[in-house]
Amino acid sequence: MASDLQQRRESLIVQAKIDVNLANDNEVIIHTVSRSFASDTITVPTKEMYQYALLSSLGDDVYEEPSTIRLQNHVAKLFGKEAALFVSSGSMSNQIALRAHLTQPPHSLLCDVRAHIHCYEAGGAAYHSQAAVTAVMPSNGHHLTAEDVKKHLVVIDDVHFAPTRVIALENTLNGCIFPQEEILAISELAKLHGIRMHLDGARIWHVAAETGTPLAELAEPFDSISCCFSKGLGAPVGSCLIGTKEFIHRARWLRKLFGGAMRQTGILAGSAAYALSNNLQLLPGVHDLTKKLEKGLIDLGCIITSPAETCMVFYDPSPLELSYDEIQERAAQLPDPIKTGGSRLVVHIQTSPQMIDDFLNLLKTLATEKGVELPAKPKRVNGEMDPRDIYVRVSKAKKA
Structure with a gap:
């Protein structure tokens, strides 16, 4: 009887064992995060963060x-x-x-x-x-x-x-x-x-x-x-x-x-x-990267529906004769894929600056394939044009 109980216990212990150590996948995950516009919630803890947390x-x-x-x-x-x-x-x-x-x-x-x-x-x-x-x-x-x-x-x-x-x-x-x-x-x-x-x-x-x-x-x-x-x-x-x-x-x-x-x-x-x-100090850089993305979208002729004031920009690619689904599908097929959603693009502390360039180049390629004539560089006053000014003018035009 005792032997039978012991066997059942041992069987239960064997069945309960599981290995969720997938650390070998983490480098891939970190790279994927760096090339995603999905959200800033997808950022991953760094080794330094974990090392500090272990002291709690x-x-x-x-x-x-x-x-x-x-x-x-x-x-x-x-x-x-x-x-x-x-x-x-x-x-x-x-x-x-x-x-x-x-x-x-x-x-x-x-x-x-x-x-x-x-x-x-x-x-x-x-x-x-x-x-x-x-x-x-x-x-x-x-x-x-x-x-x-x-x-x-x-x-x-x-x-x-x-x-x-x-x-x-x-x-x-x-x-x-x-x-x-x-x-x-x-x-x-x-x-x-x-x-x-x-x-x-x-x-x-x-x-x-x-x-x-x-x-x-x-x-x-x-x-x-x-x-x-x-x-x-x-x-x-x-x-x-x-x-x-x-x-x-x-x-x-x-x-x-x-x-x-x-x-x-x-x-x-x-x-x-x-x-x-340690990461609050990184946010101004995130904002700069988001504004770079916004400027690139404007230069291509996209409509900005909500401006890049911090870590997000909302855009409409219809002037390029593109849909969000088309962009998402082609972005996923790149040699180094990019994850996009719909109109919202989110930049975060682990966003790769290279992804911004790759995404803008993708839009340019897709528009060119459709025979869309891309706009000339927008005229600027003293070398500058505030994207928010474009946002305001576009918003008024859409209401009209």
């Missing part, structure tokens, strides 16, 4: 995890707030924030119609917070204004409507920087009506790097802020939710409710800390 503490974050606590305290101070909470993703951070603010329906959330909270979080505001969403199209095509917000706020005492309880802004949105003066104007409007302000600042690092504005200043108008370490900064996992001590206490409770409480998070906190300490 080994505590349990449901109780107290020293490295994670140190990261949270540092991030809270960096953003000028009292406390912060490490969570697994930006979507979780946003949804916990909304649920912490929205305690009792009926209530509604106001945001940009293109916002991540509205479009890409699986209807979380309705599911988790029972909130209606007022999704507003910016009248200027770039960012919400105080006037846009004012027109759509629900502040009347009428049983037919769900009152606006939270205004959620995103900075950057589609890679574009939300002007701080407009955020302040919206904040004043929110204060007037007792409405909470939440910032989806997944890529707020880009705003700070491009404008030189301190993170605490960018965060000041908001009651809560979400920032992401895996978008832009290159950490493998993690975001922080930031606010008052009381707010973060409730957020920690909700994180548990959502199933987001984690155990040994030290290695993740270490990776995030390394990314924040």
Whole structure:
């Protein structure tokens, strides 16, 4: 009997064994990442990041995890707030924030119609917070204004409507920087009506790097802020939710409710800390590379539908008689393939500058094959033409 039990145990042990060590594939993966416009979330941890992360503490974050606590305290101070909470993703951070603010329906959330909270979080505001969403199209095509917000706020005492309880802004949105003066104007409007302000600042690092504005200043108008370490900064996992001590206490409770409480998070906190300490300085170079890509698209005759203010550019290749599917198919067939999606091209800290040149050359080749006459070099004033000027003129032309 004992012998039979031992055999079954040994069989179970053999069946349970698995080898997921695929380190030999990593060089290929790193190269593939360097030639992809898909997103900045695809960046991979470097050996230096992992080496630093291995020095982190080994505590349990449901109780107290020293490295994670140190990261949270540092991030809270960096953003000028009292406390912060490490969570697994930006979507979780946003949804916990909304649920912490929205305690009792009926209530509604106001945001940009293109916002991540509205479009890409699986209807979380309705599911988790029972909130209606007022999704507003910016009248200027770039960012919400105080006037846009004012027109759509629900502040009347009428049983037919769900009152606006939270205004959620995103900075950057589609890679574009939300002007701080407009955020302040919206904040004043929110204060007037007792409405909470939440910032989806997944890529707020880009705003700070491009404008030189301190993170605490960018965060000041908001009651809560979400920032992401895996978008832009290159950490493998993690975001922080930031606010008052009381707010973060409730957020920690909700994180548990959502199933987001984690155990040994030290290695993740270490990776995030390394990314924040070493990769923030790389973002201006990312912005320069994105603007180089934008200039190349303009020179070929493409329409810029959303400008390269930080790490993204949106384009329309129809003037070259090309579709996104054609471009994607041919890019994948290159000797050194390039991964593209649709209209959005994302540049990140591990993007290869060579890919930018290769992509622009591909568009030129495809257009030439179709017999499209490429434009002459655009005329420039004092040797310069601001792509944003082209974006504005194209946008006006399309509206007309």
